Amino acid sequence: MNTYQGQTLSWKLQEGVIDLALHRSPCNEIGLPTLHELEEFAAALPNLQASAHALVLHSTLNTGFCAGADLRELYRGSQELGREAALRGVRDFLERIHRVLNTLDAAPLTTIAAVHGVTFGGGFELALVCDLIIADKMARFCFPELRLGLIPGFGGIPRLKRDLGNSVVRDLLLTGRSFNATKAQQIGLVSQVVGEGEALRVARATAAQIGKFDRNTSATAKKFIKPIPHQELQQEIDLFCELFSRPAVEAGLQKFMESTDALPYLP
Amino acid sequence: MPTADQTLDEILTLAATHFKVPREKLTPDDDFFKTLGIDSLQALELLTRLEHHFRVELPDYELQGVSDFRTLASRIQARL
Numbered sequence: 452m453n454t455y456q457g458q459t460l461s462w463k464l465q466e467g468v469i470d471l472a473l474h475r476s477p478c479n480e481i482g483l484p485t486l487h488e489l490e491e492f493a494a495a496l497p498n499l500q501a502s503a504h505a506l507v508l509h510s511t512l513n514t515g516f517c518a519g520a521d522l523r524e525l526y527r528g529s530q531e532l533g534r535e536a537a538l539r540g541v542r543d544f545l546e547r548i549h550r551v552l553n554t555l556d557a558a559p560l561t562t563i564a565a566v567h568g569v570t571f572g573g574g575f576e577l578a579l580v581c582d583l584i585i586a587d588k589m590a591r592f593c594f595p596e597l598r599l600g601l602i603p604g605f606g607g608i609p610r611l612k613r614d615l616g617n618s619v620v621r622d623l624l625l626t627g628r629s630f631n632a633t634k635a636q637q638i639g640l641v642s643q644v645v646g647e648g649e650a651l652r653v654a655r656a657t658a659a660q661i662g663k664f665d666r667n668t669s670a671t672a673k674k675f676i677k678p679i680p681h682q683e684l685q686q687e688i689d690l691f692c693e694l695f696s697r698p699a700v701e702a703g704l705q706k707f708m709e710s711t712d713a714l715p716y717l718p
Numbered sequence: 719m720p721t722a723d724q725t726l727d728e729i730l731t732l733a734a735t736h737f738k739v740p741r742e743k744l745t746p747d748d749d750f751f752k753t754l755g756i757d758s759l760q761a762l763e764l765l766t767r768l769e770h771h772f773r774v775e776l777p778d779y780e781l782q783g784v785s786d787f788r789t790l791a792s793r794i795q796a797r798l
Contacts, residue, residue, distance in 0.1 A: 514759060569759070589766055593778075628777040631766050 452495050453502075459485040462492060462499075468658045469499050469506040469560075478514040481573045481605075482521030486548055493554045500560050504666045505658035508581060509565040509651050516566040516590065517574025520604070526704040534696065541695050545604050545688045552606050556580045556679055559670035561661045565654035566590045567647075571629070576605035579614070582673060585657065586632035586641045587650040593629035599703035604691040609683035615639055719798050725772070726791035732771055733764060733787070746788040768794060 453464040459475035471492065473479040481489075510516045529537040555562060564578040567587035575592050578584050596603050602624070611620045619638045622628075635641040645653045661669065694700065720728065726746055734741040737754045744753060751761065768790075769776055774797040784790055 569762070588770065589763065591762060591766055626777065626779070628779060629762070630775065631769050633770070634775060 457488040460488050464499055464503055467504045467662050469503045471506060471508045473510040473517060474512060478512060478518035478569050479510055480518055480521035482524035489551045493551045496558060500558060503560050504662045505560055506562045507565060507654045507658055515568025516570040517577055518569050519572025519574045522704060522707050526708050529701060538692060538696055542692050545691060548605055549684055552580045553679055561669055563654045563657055565650040567650050572596060573605045576603055576607040579610040583642045585643045585650050585654045586635060587647055588632050588644055589647055590632040591629045592635050594623050595627050597627050600699040601694050602691055606684050608687055609680040613680055722795050725795045729787055729791050732767060736767060747786050749785045750787055751785055
C-alpha cells in the first residue's frame with residue numbers, strides 16, 4: 452500500500468521517500484485511533500521500505516508536531532473501566548506503541564522528523580525515534596509528564612539517554628520545562644534549525660541527499676550507531692504502570708480534564 | 719545591555735507586530751492574554767519569539783502567574 456489516507460495520519464511513497472503526515476486535530480494527540488493507524492503503517496513498512504531510502508515524519512497542523520498522549524482518552528478510560536482494567540489497558544497501549552516505535556527506530560532507512568510548534572511528551576518521543584530531527588525555529592520541546600505524576604511512557608527516557616548527556620536528560624525530565632529549537636540544537640537533539648515554515652522542505656531536501664548513498668551501507672551504519680535500548684524500554688513500561696496505579700495520577704488527570712484552557716497540557 | 723525600559727519597549731513592539739495589535743494600544747501593565755487576545759499556545763509562541771529576540775532562555779516556571787508586560791520584561795531583564 453504505497454498511499455494511505457487515514458483519520459489521524461496519512462502516508463505516501465514518492466521518489467524513494469515515505470512521507471508520513473500526522474493530521475489529528477487539535478495537535479495530533481496520540482490515543483487509540485492514532486495508535487491503530489501507526490500499527491497499520493508499521494505493518495506496511497516492510498513493503499514500503501523495499502522501495503524507499505528515507506522517511507519524513509511531519510504534521511500538517513499549524514498547532515505543532517504533536518502534543519503527546521491523548522490524556523482525555525486516558526482519563527475517560529480510567530473512569531469507565533475501573534483501576535485494574537484501566538491499568539491493564541494502559542500496559543497494553545504502551546506495549547503496542549513501543550512495538551510500533553521500535554519498528555520505526557530500527558527501520559533500515561533513514562528517518563527524519565520535521566517538527567514545528569508543540570513537540571511535547573509523546574510527540575517528543577515520536578520525534579526521538581527518528582534518526583534526524585529538523586526543527587522549525589518556533590518548535591518547542593517538553594516532557595510535562597511529571598506534572599501528572601508520571602514519567603514519559605513512549606520510550607522517551609531510554610532514547611534521550613541514548614542521544615544526550617544524563618544531566619540534560621535530568622534537566623528536561625525533572626524540571627518539566629520546555630525549551631526552544633535553538634536550545635535543542637545546542638544540546639545535540641536537533642540536527643538543523645530552520646526558518647518558520649521551512650522544516651518540511653529542508654527535511655525533504657535532506658532525504659534527497661541521503662538517497663545519493665548506497666541504501667545498504669546507510670542501513671548498516673545506522674544499525675551500528677543506533678542500538679535499540681530494549682531492556683530500558685521495558686523497564687520504562689513497568690515504571691510507568693507502577694506510577695499510573697497511584698491515586699495522584701488520577702487527580703492530575705482530573706485537573707487536566709477540568710481545565711478550561713484551550714491546551715491545558717502546556718506549561 | 720538594554721535598560722529595563724528598553725526591554726519593556728521591545729517586548730511591546732514585538733507583541734504588537736506579531737499579534738497585529740496597534741502598538742499604542744499596549745501599555746506595560748496590560749494583561750497580555752486579554753490585550754492580545756491570546757491563548758496558552760500563543761503565549762508559548764510569544765515566549766519562543768522573546769527568547770529568540772533577546773537570546774535568553776526563559777523556563778516556563780519563571781513565567782507562571784505572569785500576565786503583564788512589565789513583569790515579563792523584568793524576568794527577561796534578569797537574564798540579560
